[in-house]
Amino acid sequence: MFKYLITINPLGFMYGSAGAFLSPDNLVGLSGFKFPPEAATLSGLIFSINKITEKIPKKELSDKLFVAGPFWAKIKDKQNFYIPIPWHKIIAKKAVDEWQLKNGQWELENKSEKLEPDYRWQTINSWGIAPRILKSNQSVADNPWEYVSFLHPKIKHSERCVQDSDGLFLENSVQMSDDTCLVYLSTYSIEPGWYRFGGENHVVEIECEELKNKKFLDLLNQPIKRTFALITPAIWGSNRFSHRHPQHENFPETIQMLTDKPIPYRYRAKGNLGRGRYAVPAGSVYVLAAPLNKPWCEWDEAWFPKEGYSLKQVGCGLCLPTEIKGVA
Template sequence: MNANLFVAGPFWAKLESKQNFYIPIPWNKIIAKKAVDEWQLKDSKWELENKSEKLEPDYRWQTIDSWVTPTKAIRIDKYKSVADHPWKYVSFLHPKIKHSERCVQDSNGLFLENSVQMSEDTCLVYLSTYPIENGWYRFGGENHLVEIESEEIKNKKFLNLLNQPIKRTFALVTPGIWGSNRFSSRHPQHESFPQTMDMLTDKPVPYRYRAKGNLGRGRYAVPSGSVYVLTEPLNKSWWEWDEAWFYWYGNEAGSEKSEFNNESIIKFEYASILWLPVFCPGQPIVWISSPRLLQRYQRIVGDTVKYDGKSLKEIDIPDPYTGSRNLKGKQSLGRRTLFFNLGFLTINKTIDLSPWFPSGKEKPAVIVDDSDISMIHDMALYRQSRVRLKPDQKVVDAGGFFNTEALPEGTILVFPIAMKDDKSGKQWEPLNGTQSTDIYLGGLESIGFGHCNLTFNGVVNI
């Protein structure tokens, strides 16, 4: 059951009509008390049908039976199929009791707590692939108890919607969590999922849960009601969605001790600097690293990189102040000297450093001591002063002068990727069968930052 039980929700319903429960209204519909409106996609731009007045929605939920009802028909029906939130927030004082007696603590014994109170004629509704035995269950934290009743879905309109093939457009009725355990995205990243041409959505919703006593990793979810427009139709119902769309980057496991694989098959680690390009007169660029950075690289790729019949883990890490063979510099007493902005650097010896470059091609490079790399890193950073102008005139806005820092162009970073053993025999092909591609990482891509060349080599199963 752990692998086949799926629950969707929460939704809500009125007690006298649980089968016709309420779901979030899609973002393309604006239903207010005085009028209704609708967002339409025209020439790749979202436009309101009624451009003369911008409405704010008064209703956030609609019944499942009215899902295909046109917006204007909902108003003609006097808004019987829509509703606002059925809850309100209530604050109350919560006492903190002494451990030895049934008295409030003398200091900080009372604190204010917020709760959510449902209307008495409503209930929460969850959809489940398995019936749950009727009874009382702990729901949420602090031993909150709820009474659960399981009912078979008998609403034929709803069952028909679940089995209806999805074309080029669809809307979420629950928050959508895509991506991996570390990264959140707006849509499935699998190559067979059609590209998202346009979206109508709101800011992401923070998502975190607790299971089996463990607090899960924080994620961001696409809010419910978000509308997707795809480049081509899916032609599949919700039940027929390909598991591969969720497979590689997975859902979060209930806990670290879960015995079934419900987390991502592919795991990404943080990237760290391997070689840092630094300006040096006469070179003009020298790549700098240190034994500690090379040690991490050796630990990551030590079994996959070969050199002269040896794996990289069998090769000793070069000593500090070792240079590459193609390094240029002033010769003196058999040693070379380089000039940097901070002073002179003497090279004790030169060797072939090509095994320590992911491409296998040696660049002009120097290995410095671990105590020096931080100073050189600070010297090599790309810095730029920028201004933010006022929207109506070419004048700097108040507080609009700021600085940006970035790694210099040509920096080589490395990060490990691990793959769990997959019994299905599926092949992970993140770059459509190729090993290298261009990608933007980080922010400020609109002004030229973050353009990277990403290369995959030697993914190791764990």
């Protein structure tokens, strides 16, 4: 399905969150962090560019544009990009551990000490490798960005205003490591150049190349059996309700999950702000009662919520097969 690897290199600070208003006596609050931008942001940019260039018929782009992400990569090795580590693998600086199923219940291999993961990402070429080997060959990493806060003592009336004339506005921007870039997947290419991208329209440099990583392409085409892990957030349910798995008769029952708390998900489509939902975070692991026997690209679009178009087109719930001990 995906043919192109699109990389985004921030020119300085990339992203500012919506911010939060603080009084002069209370400067400990922080506005909500939300980074990297979702794949829907790239989808919107592609539509905006095509509206000007008119290279692709509008109907074709609406029907056939699929994007996915966000991921990130070392600039010198973009094809071997980093994806979220499945939640059943715990990789800490001092040790590793792994969740397994015993008698239908989750159980840690090492019961003597409960570890908290220090690494959140692994290279795509290391998918399926045991946690101990992942750590030893340095195929894991933490977030390659850090947040930098700015306090604005005054804001123009045309921008944002506070009720208290002495109020302050806190903006959180993000600075990525110089040798890294964001990565997204797409069925259509984008002309390399400088663009405004993200919530605060910061300038970024975008490059595009063919997706050539054979291991990743093989994984994308490998049928999902009973176990899989999300590599992008998943939104299931309807416009009103959010669920942890698809609510359809032809989708097998989910008998076990490893996940974290849901994350807010909302995006703008066709100039309108979409309905707010909750998403299952990337890295979550599913165990099904019966095998699906089809890769994500062949999943029924009816399993995904729609808001003008299927959320499958913005990479909702992109997943890869994974092995879990105790599951046949």
